[in-house]
Amino acid sequence: MGEGLRGSIETTGLTMIYRSGKVEVPAIREINLTVGPGEFVAIMGPSGCGKSTLLHLLGGLVRPTRGQVLIDGIDIAKLSDAERTAVRREKVGYIFQRFNLLPNISARANIELAKRIHGNGHANLYKDDHILALLGIKEKIGFRPTELSGGEQQRVAIARAVINQPSILLADEPTGNLDSHNSRLVLTLLQDLNQRLGQTIVMITHDSEAASMANHVIEMRDGRILARTHHFVYEPEFEGLF
Amino acid sequence: MTHSLVAANILSRPTRTLISILAVGTGVILMLIIGGITTGTLNDYLNRTMSVGADFILQPSGSTVFYAFSSAALPIKLADKLRETPGVGAVAPVLAKFSSADFGLVFGIDLATYDQFPGRLEILEGRNSLQGNEVIVDDLYAMSHKVSPGMTVEILGRKFTISAICRRGSVVRVFVPLPTLQQMNGTEDKVTIMFIKAAPGADVESVFRELHRAYPGLALVRTTDPSVLLADTRMPGLKEFRLTVVTVSMLISFMVILLAMYTTIFERTREIGILKSMGASKAFIVGLILRESVIISLLGIAFGVGASLIIRKLITTAFPTLQVDMTFVEVLRGSLLGLLGGTLGALYPAYKAARMDPVQALSYE
Known part of the structure; x- marks a missing residue:
């Protein structure tokens, strides 16, 4: 895999069918998608259209029923559980709507845990400080998640996701639990990280303003991609459309 | 992190x-205390048997070192024949009887023959006499029963008068006259064992061979070798008992950690x-799950070892005649088995956690 492929995502005929007994429920249907390195892509669509499943497939959390998922040229659909875990560890950072910080340990321990899992436990502290300063949480990392506001928790979660400098950031409604002020803050940070660190970002959102931050917006319906829009322009009157 | x-x-x-x-600690306590009482009682027996200073014990074939549980099967006349064997210096016939009231042995002895052995009774108080209804007890027995010479005590359901207090360390704590115990037991001319001492200057090995040749149907045991006394063939059920205690203790650690870690995941x-x-x-x-269970197990072990030491102290204070042996090796073995039980108990939950579907796990409320 060449350096130029860092952070590239490509799916071909990607299909995911959940089975419950004899009943088959297609969640993703024949999706062909290409996201170039350093792109910031937003995925929009109604609940149940397959956005989260698509994100799980891109992160290798589940294996597709059919099709390819190429991450930096590696088809992770063909990899074993352990190999997909290794790809995720090396190349992917996750940001969740509910932050998903471990509640019993401090923000610092949450971030350091990510480094330990990555095998990067003794990395240069300067880099960490830089990221923490960028996210504005340097003073807060001694606190436990329950002692932080929603916006602070999400910034810690972002720090945890980017601390190992993965080439791809997958964000599942990162502003879904935040007020408008914190939402804007988090989106600005994501955009900033995308521009400064060059990470590819795929973000699920229901929020048109959030989608307007992305380079491209993908609209999904019933497990399929309906449209791909370049430079989505946020118009407040469109709010609630998706 | x-x-x-x-x-x-x-x-x-x-x-x-x-x-x-607490549960892991309980397992460790069980192992250490029950194991300690078993080993202590056994070692007590061995040390006391060896303290007589005999070279051999003659017993009916197939008897155990717990001669209290052997029947009185040796004819007392055998003592005279043994004394005639070349190289034999002293023979002390003994009838052993277990007293459940005192959880210890009572020896019926002939004081004159018993005193021919190096481990003869060292009288601390009273008269060196053992006839009729007289009894000699050691100082630990006297202390724990708060008795002194001249007082009456009940031994095996019969009243005896204490003639003397001897120093602890003798083969048993209570000695009564041999004929009295034989009569109480209904075995007037029988004894349980014979202590034998080689004559001064005689070659002990030659005497052993001679006795072995002369009495092939009887068990002749060298009392100078504790390992021979402890041979498994002479301790039926001991190995199984210890294994049961260890297994039950390990199962407690295993099941509690299994349940705790299973709930945890x-x-x-x-x-x-x-x-x-x-x-x-x-x-x-x-690794995370196992580390957690190892730490809990180690804390349980620390608690178990500490509590065992306290319990041992309480037991030996309340029952001074009971010996609870807790060597470093036994503590180490108990600790390792507790750790093993705890670690094994965490393996299945850890395996289950590792196999969890990440998407389902993430959506778990």
Whole structure:
């Protein structure tokens, strides 16, 4: 895999069918998608259209029923559980709507845990400080998640996701639990990280303003991609459309 | 960071952690105290038997070192024949009887023949006499029963008058006249064992061979070798008893840790999902669960060992005649078995956690 492929995502005929007994429920249907390195892509669509499943497939959390998922040229659909875990560890950072910080340990321990899992436990502290300063949480990392506001928790979660400098950031409604002020803050940070660190970002959102931050917006319906829009322009009157 | 996660998980459920620690500790206590009483009682027997200073014990074939449980099967006239054997210096016929009231042995002896042995009774108080209804007890017995010479005590359901107090360390704590015990036992001309001492200057090995040749149907045991006295063939059921205690103790640790960690992984399903989304390998998750169980087990072991030492002190204070042996090796073995039980108990929950579907785990409420 060449350096130029860092952070590239490509799916071909990607299909995911959940089975419950004899009943088959297609969640993703024949999706062909290409996201170039350093792109910031937003995925929009109604609940149940397959956005989260698509994100799980891109992160290798589940294996597709059919099709390819190429991450930096590696088809992770063909990899074993352990190999997909290794790809995720090396190349992917996750940001969740509910932050998903471990509640019993401090923000610092949450971030350091990510480094330990990555095998990067003794990395240069300067880099960490830089990221923490960028996210504005340097003073807060001694606190436990329950002692932080929603916006602070999400910034810690972002720090945890980017601390190992993965080439791809997958964000599942990162502003879904935040007020408008914190939402804007988090989106600005994501955009900033995308521009400064060059990470590819795929973000699920229901929020048109959030989608307007992305380079491209993908609209999904019933497990399929309906449209791909370049430079989505946020118009407040469109709010609630998706 | 992983240390802080393990520590935080342990501290986040203090009641569960405490119960697990207590359970692992209970297993260790069982191993150390029951094992200690077994070993202590056995060692006590051996030391006392060796303290007589005999070279051999002659017993009916197939008897155990717990001669109290052997029948009185040796004819007392055999003592005279043994004395005629070349190289034999002294023979002391003994009838042993177990007193359940005192949880100890009572020896029926002939004081004159018994005093020919190096381990003869060392009288501290009273008269060196053992006739009729007289009894000699050691100082520990006298202390624990608060008795002194001239007082009456009930031994095996019969009243005896204490003629003397001897120094502790003798083969048993209570000595009565041989004819009296034989009459009480209904075996007037029979004894349980014979202590034999080689004559001064005689070659002990030659005497052993001669006795062995002369009495092939009887068991002749060298009392100078504790390992021979302890041979498994002479201790039926001891190995099985110890194995049962160890197995039950390990099962307690195993099952409690299994239950605790099994509950834990369900409580932490979402946490496991988060770790998996971060790229944590199965080995990493197994390691987390195992580390937690090892720490709980170690705390349980520390509690168990500490409590065992206190319990041993309480037992030996309340029952001075009872010996509870707790050597470093036994403590180490008990600790390792407790750790093994706890670790094995965490293996299945750890395996289950490692195999969790990350997407389902992440959506777990």
